[in-house]
Amino acid sequence: MAKIDAAKMWSLNYRLLTSVITSVAPAIAKLGLETKELFVLAEIDEHPHPAELSAVLCMPKPTVTVNVKRLEAAGFVRREIDAADLRRHRLMMTAAGRKAMTRGLALLSEAYGERLRRLTAGQQGDLRALLEKLA
Amino acid sequence: MAKIDAAKMWSLNYRLLTSVITSVAPAIAKLGLETKELFVLAEIDEHPHPAELSAVLCMPKPTVTVNVKRLEAAGFVRREIDAADLRRHRLMMTAAGRKAMTRGLALLSEAYGERLRRLTAGQQGDLRALLEKLA
DNA sequence: GCGCGATAGTTTATGGTTGAACGAATCGTC
């Protein structure tokens, strides 16, 4: 595989993801969520602390701060200070937050799934396995 | 494949691309290019008109305008009015632009290629084929 | 305990992005 091809693959892949996300952004916005907020929200269960979110989502800390603040204002997230470490904030999804997250992810899945339908079920599994190796 | 999995795949993939691009961004910046400028530059040969760039790169027109302007200021791109259609601007890479593009893409290829090395050559080919079907 | 470096999260200031509206040019239709 020539070097130049990897850049092409990156671009190809990037545009695919971009076109999918922009196509669902309006529908997600109707749930009261911006797309970045959705991704933050979707990781709160597994990573309840902003610093972890920052690392996992490849997103600078101030961006997490801003998005968490918006999620909180929207009533999708609550936060409390971690008693064991007063620097840390523990984030928790509200019922409304969970509902919005579920719907938002479903919209994304539907849109991306539509693209994936160009592949056979076996190929979809292959793709997933390859991506997991890379990530 | 459950619906929720497609969203997971999207996120997985997105983070992979993000982490790759952020890791090379500083090196690309040393060439005098921001990453978005590099992507714009890389498509100029095939799509010499801003409106096409906007469509191909999934990037709003004002963003293209700004980035082209910067590329022009940096001496990487020249532009002329298309004689056949006075609304259109035909963009052309300068020698310096081509050099910067080649180096920038090489940096990206190297970084993404390093990830791809986790796969066998055959798997890399499979991945490419799958992505091409999706894009 | 006390300092000191490291870490959590925020604030601030700057710069990038982008929807809406615009002027200019073209195209199709009458």
Next chain:
DNA sequence: GACGATTCGTTCAACCATAAACTATCGCGC
């Protein structure tokens, strides 16, 4: 030809993202 609809690229204003600097807390070594 002339007019309305469309397309090209830009400008503007509002918004978002983020690097740098900051406060508060922790934990380690002495």
